[in-house]
Structures are given as C-alpha cells and as structure tokens.
Amino acid sequence: MKGKVQTVCGLVEPGALGRTYTHEHLFMDFDCAYTPAKSEDKHLEDSEFTMQNLGWIRQNPYSHKLNIKLHESEVMVAIMDEMASFKKRGGGTIVENSTFGLNRNVSFLRDLSSKQGVHIIAGAGYYVQAAQKKETLGTSVEQMAEFMKRELTVGCDDNPDVKCGIIGEIGCSWPLYDFERHTIQAAAHAQASTGCPVMFHPGRNDSAPEEIFRVYTEAGGDVKKMVMGHLDRTIHTLEKLVEFASLGSYCEYDLFGIETSHYQLNTHIDMPSDAQRIQRIKHLFDNGFGEKILIAHDIHTKHRLQAYGGHGFCHILENVVPKMLDRGLNQDDVDKMLISNPATWLTFTK
Numbered sequence: 001m002k003g004k005v006q007t008v009c010g011l012v013e014p015g016a017l018g019r020t021y022t023h024e025h026l027f028m029d030f031d032c033a034y035t036p037a038k039s040e041d042k043h044l045e046d047s048e049f050t051m052q053n054l055g056w057i058r059q060n061p062y063s064h065k066l067n068i069k070l071h072e073s074e075v076m077v078a079i080m081d082e083m084a085s086f087k088k089r090g091g092g093t094i095v096e097n098s099t100f101g102l103n104r105n106v107s108f109l110r111d112l113s114s115k116q117g118v119h120i121i122a123g124a125g126y127y128v129q130a131a132q133k134k135e136t137l138g139t140s141v142e143q144m145a146e147f148m149k150r151e152l153t154v155g156c157d158d159n160p161d162v163k164c165g166i167i168g169e170i171g172c173s174w175p176l177y178d179f180e181r182h183t184i185q186a187a188a189h190a191q192a193s194t195g196c197p198v199m200f201h202p203g204r205n206d207s208a209p210e211e212i213f214r215v216y217t218e219a220g221g222d223v224k225k226m227v228m229g230h231l232d233r234t235i236h237t238l239e240k241l242v243e244f245a246s247l248g249s250y251c252e253y254d255l256f257g258i259e260t261s262h263y264q265l266n267t268h269i270d271m272p273s274d275a276q277r278i279q280r281i282k283h284l285f286d287n288g289f290g291e292k293i294l295i296a297h298d299i300h301t302k303h304r305l306q307a308y309g310g311h312g313f314c315h316i317l318e319n320v321v322p323k324m325l326d327r328g329l330n331q332d333d334v335d336k337m338l339i340s341n342p343a344t345w346l347t348f349t350k
Contacts, residue, residue, distance in 0.1 A: 094313075
C-alpha cells in the first residue's frame with residue numbers, strides 16, 4: 001500500500017485523484033445529534049420537506065427527524081445524481097467520513113463509485129460516544145486498533161471486498177469521554193503500523209483540537225498524516241488558528257455551504273459564512289500554511305442536498321472557488337487545497 005491511495009474499488013495512484021473533497025457523507029444516520037424542537041415547533045419535527053418549512057429546517061436541521069437520516073432509497077438516488085454532476089464539474093474524489101455509530105454502508109459507496117466514475121475513500125474507526133451502543137463502550141484500545149487495521153488492510157466487516165482508505169472521522173466530544181480518548185489512542189496505534197491518513201472530529205471548544213493532538217501524538221500517531229476537521233466552528237480567532245496550525249496538523253475547513261450563523265449544536269457559537277471561511281483560509285496561506293489546508297462541505301443532512309433545496313456537492317467548485325479567486329487566493333492556492341494537499345495526505349507511507 002506504500003505510495004498508494006486506498007479507494008473502495010481498490011488502490012490508485014495519488015495523481016489519479018483529481019479535485020478532492022476530504023470530508024463528506026454519502027450514507028449515514030445522525031440520530032445521535034437529534035435536538036428537541038421548541039414546544040411551539042414540535043409539530044414540525046415529523047413534517048415532510050415543503051417550501052413552507054424549509055426555512056425552519058435550515059435554522060433547526062437537527063430537530064427535523066427526516067433531515068438527519070441520509071440513507072433512504074430516495075436519498076441514494078439523489079446522491080447518485082449529484083455524484084454525476086460532481087464528476088461533470090471536474091470533481092474526482094470524495095472522502096466519506098462515516099464511521100462506526102453512523103450506519104455506514106461501504107457496499108453503496110462501491111456501487112456509487114463504480115457507476116459514476118468518482119473515486120470514493122471510506123473511513124474506519126468510531127464516531128462520538130453518544131453514537132455508540134452500550135456494548136461498544138467497553139472495547140479496549142487494542143481491540144479498536146485491530147478493528148481499524150483490519151478494515152484498512154483486509155476488508156470491512158460489512159463487505160470484505162471493500163477496504164477503508166483512512167481512519168476517521170474519529171468522533172470527539174468536549175470534554176473527552178474515556179471511550180473517545182481510547183479511540184484517539186487506537187487510531188494512533190493503527191496509523192503508526194499502517195502509515196494511513198487520519199481524520200478527527202473535535203469537540204465544540206477551541207481547546208479541543210490541541211488536546212486531541214496531544215493524545216494522538218503521545219500515543220505514537222504521525223502528525224503529518226493527521227487532519228483536524230471542523231475548524232470553521234471550533235477555532236474563532238486568527239491567533240489561535242495560527243497557533244494550532246503551527247503544530248503541523250492539516251487544517252480542514254469543511255462546512256462550506258452552511259450560511260446560517262445560528263449553530264444549533266452549540267448556540268454560543270456563531271457559524272461563519274463562506275466569505276469568513278475564505279478570509280481565515282487566506283490568513284493561513286499568508287502565514288505559510290498553504291500546504292496544510294483541506295476543504296469540503298461535510299454534507300450529512302438532507303437539506304444540504306440539491307434535491308431537498310440545498311447547495312449540493314458542486315457548491316465548492318461552482319461558487320466557492322470563484323469567490324476564493326476574487327478574494328486574493330490564486331489558482332495554485334486552490335489546486336493545493338483541492339488536489340495536491342489531499343493527494344499527499346491520503347497516500348499511505350507504509
């Protein structure tokens with residue numbers, strides 16, 4: 001596997017990936033994020049998607065029970081269509097970050113990749129404690145590491161013909177639960193023995209990324225293969241952002257397309273706009289971290305798909321890249337974020 005990238009359809013050369021989103025979901029169940037609606041809006045929790053309630057869903061995406069299920073047959077059809085559009089717009093690769101606890105489906109990923117000609121890379125590992133069944137919480141670090149390595153090198157439990165190409169997203173809360181600390185350590189052990197890339201979902205606190213970094217590196221994980229996701233909603237000052245970037249991890253802005261400042265999962269945080277994301281990315285480039293930046297949408301609910309009134313998977317290519325070029329970034333910068341940086345991160349070193 002050394003020098004190659006593992007997709008759901010087999011090993012490929014890094015140069016074959018093309019434009020790559022490093023953090024998306026194509027099939028998952030996000031019930032663990034369900035957030036009860038206000039009493040006056042309870043009747044909307046089980047409502048259908050309509051033009052009349054779409055505005056409410058955009059403000060309260062985790063209270064709409066149908067919205068947090070990204071796995072029904074009609075959703076699979078919609079995503080199949082969107083991957084065709086992504087390919088037509090010049091897209092090459094999707095990194096799918098659904099891990100244990102999110103109802104992953106690698107068989108669908110393989111079928112999708114084969115039919116639409118888009119490389120798809122599946123993730124191994126465990127999501128946050130809240131997504132796990134009780135029996136999973138007692139899994140040891142050694143058992144977790146062996147499970148991850150098996151999915152990377154032998155095959156997935158749900159389809160032995162498919163191998164994962166990254167560890168992650170490894171789900172972390174704030175503060176960390178013991179189970180989550182163990183998953184970070186297990187990810188480090190599996191990474192050290194395989195040379196694979198690793199992706200982390202930090203807790204919603206600006207100290208979370210550094211704590212994960214410390215636990216991961218102390219357990220032997222290679223920082224050069226580490227991505228810290230969701231920095232959009234996690235680190236909110238330029239000083240803190242540069243401080244974290246200086247540690248050597250890849251920095252991922254992966255919530256492009258969310259233009260609603262209200263962040264339902266942490267109302268104390270103002271979700272940045274795409275324009276603000278670009279400003280922060282530009283600051284990282286200006287400070288010498290251009291080779292450590294990755295971008296994506298992290299689509300994980302229906303309302304962000306085009307079929308349900310959302311921006312869809314072509315948003316970055318169609319709307320964000322032109323704005324980046326108009327805000328001081330150049331084509332070489334864009335190609336780093338979409339082509340060369342993902343290819344470097346996704347390449348196995350052992």
